[in-house]
Every structure is written in structure tokens, then in C-alpha cells.
Amino acid sequence: MTEKSPTPPNRQDPHLDSADDAGEPAFEWMKPAGAGKRSDAASGAPETERTAAAPDAEPTAAAPDAERTAAAPVPVDPAGTPAAGERQGRRAERKAADDAAAGAAGTEEFNESLPTSALQVRPPREEVERRNAEREHAANAKPVAPRVMQVLLAVCYPVILLVLAVRAVTSPLFLWVEYNRPGFPGDGYGFNTDDRMTYGSYAVDYLSNWSGPRYLGELVNRSGEPLFKDGEVSHMADVKLVILSAFGAGALLVVLSLVAILYLRRRSTGGVRPGLFAGSIVTLVIIVGLGVLAVLGWEQFFTEFHRVFFANGTWTFSLQDTLIRLFPGQFWVDAGIVIGALVLLAALLTLILTWPTRKRRGLPPRVRNASAAEDAGDVAADPAELKGRRFKRSRNGAVDGPAGRDADAGTDAASNEAAAARREGAS
Incomplete structure (x- = not known):
């Protein structure tokens, strides 16, 4: 027999699966494509006999796989080896038994307590309550930055209003109103309204410009004498330093307030209104307190105010000095009233516009019934x-x-x- 010899028709394929695991997918490549057909052909039984050998009734769907396997006939090839159907049935039985054993073992392991498992260990009740309280506190706590910005806005607002009111008083318009209003005391040493307006405008302009003491020191009156003495020029220089410092602080606070407003508008919805509301309340308290002190004793209030900002002996002058003739005591009383009225009006307007109504707080409207x-x-x-x-x-x-x-x-x-x-x- 050579390689070119024809294959005998009844030649049996060699048995390669010694463990009878032909049902495994790994052995599919070893199984010939027409193994089942050749086994039936090799048995020599006609088609009618093979059909008659099969059971007449097919097992019902409710019967288990083991009963269907036992009821079916077991085909055997001529070599005495069980056929592929029998091997698959045995494989199915072993697989079902293994699955049942694995399921029972898995159930036992699942029901078994695991003391080292994190799912089985529950924290004590005090720890659970503490964690819940911390989570609730974190959820209800508001960010710190918006609160800081609101406090900054509330602190800056009174100072800004006060500086703006002072700037309104230190202007030629206020001088003109004072010198021309009825009841304002006249000068008993020769200054008329025109002289007061001219010399007073020099003094007011000096407080807000960047000129040195020569701006007032070189002024002369009609007779050619210096208009202001050295002590008066020195005091006006001190006043200018205080006024410019106040204006600079006010400008800085305006910038900080704008930064706080922009931050609150972007990061906190409705956060600007509470800051301005608190600032208006603080302003009202300050103005009312200062007004009460001024009404109870104006002379004492005026003296203490000068002692805070100026050295003793540098702000007292005689009635014949130019500063007293231009700015008598009634002028400072009127200036204090105007400053207090402007700040009070602005604070009240801000308080009304920022009042925390239900609509502004985002609450539903109040119903009576x-x-x-x-x-x-x-x-x-x-x-x-x-x-x-x-x-x-x-x-x-x-x-x-x-x-x-x-x-x-x-x-x-x-x-x-x-x-x-x-x-x-x-x-």
C-alpha cells in the first residue's frame, strides 16, 4: 500500500480521545467533518432501520436531561466505543453535577459570615450620628469668601459715604451757598461777601490741589499785607494732609468695594444686597451717635475732633485772623449738619433699596389665608x-x-x- 492507494470504504478512524472528552471545544479540531455520517454508514444499517431504532415519542420539555439521555438508545460503533451522542450525554451529566456542587458551595460561602469583610462591619451608632451631623453641617455651611466680601463691603460703605460728604462740603458751591444764605454772620473787620468768596475759594482749592504752602503764604490783601499768617498757613497744611489722606483712603475703599461687588455678583447670587444693607445700618448707627454727641455739646465735640487730628496749640486763632473771618463758628455748624444730612439720606436710601423682602430673599409670597x-x-x-x-x-x-x-x-x-x-x- 502506497500513499496513492485508495482508501478502503470501511476503514475506521483511529480513536484519539482516550478520556472520552470529545464534547470539549478544544477537541473540535480533531473531529473529522463527516464522522457522524461515516459512523452511520459504517454500521451497515439502512436508513429505515436507523429510523425505526430511534424512539417513537420525543421526551417532553418538562422531563430532565438525564431522563431524556437514559431513554434514548445508545449507538455503538463497530469497534465497541460509545458513539458521539453517548459521550456528549455523559459530558452533560458531569457538567450538571459539577454546576450543582459549585452552586451549593457558593451558597454556603455566601451565607457564611465574613468577620474581616468591610461590608459586614458596621460602625457604632455614635460614629454614624457624628458623620451625619458633619455632612449636614457641611451642606448647610456657607462659603467663607462671600461672607468676607460682605463684611468688607459693610465696613467700607460708611467711610465712603463720609468721605463723599466731606468732599461735597469742601467745594466752592458750598461756600457760595453759605455766604449768600440769609442769617449767615457777617465780618466785622471789613470783608464783604465778594472778599469772602474770593479768599475762601483760595483756601478751599488749596485743600484739594497739589500746591505747597506758598499757595496761601504769598497771598496779600488790598493793603499789600500777607493775607494769612504763618500759623494759619501751617494749620491749613495740616488740614490739607488730613483731607488728602481721607480722599486717598476713600478711593482705596471704593476700589475694594467694587472688587467685593464684582466677586459677589459672580460667586454669590444676591450677595451684594446683604452687604450694602449691613453697611447702611452701620452708617446710621455712627451718624446718629455722632449727631447726638454734637447736639449735646457742640463746643466739646468740635474741640475733641481737632485734638484727634491736630496738635494742641496749632488750631486756635484770634477773631481778627483771616481763617476765623472767612470760616466762623456758624460755618462749621452748617458744615456738620450738611455732612450728617447727606450721609443719613444716602444710608436711608440704601436701607430701603436693600431691605430683605421675601421676594428678594427668594421666598414664596406670604398668604393670609x-x-x-x-x-x-x-x-x-x-x-x-x-x-x-x-x-x-x-x-x-x-x-x-x-x-x-x-x-x-x-x-x-x-x-x-x-x-x-x-x-x-x-x-
């Missing part, structure tokens, strides 16, 4: 308001409140039942 809120369904009544509500009896005898609503509901139900009974009797 709780039943209207319940019927509407879209507006929730405040429980605190409902708790503190007093039940009043109206003119027609109805009771306002939950009890009155219940009584009215009962009356309506009784009337409806009586009407239904009358309709049934009529029918």
Missing part, C-alpha cells in the same frame, strides 16, 4: 406663620383657620347629602 395656599397648591404656607396664626371669627359667624375650614367642609358635605336625598325622593 392658609386654605387659599392649600387650594392653589403652588404656594406653600410657612409652618411658623400657621402655628402663630390666631383664629378669628368673621362677621357672618365663620371661623377663620383649620377648625373653621373643617366645620365648613362638614357643613358642605351635609348639605350635599341632603340635596342628594331630596333628588332621590323626587325621582
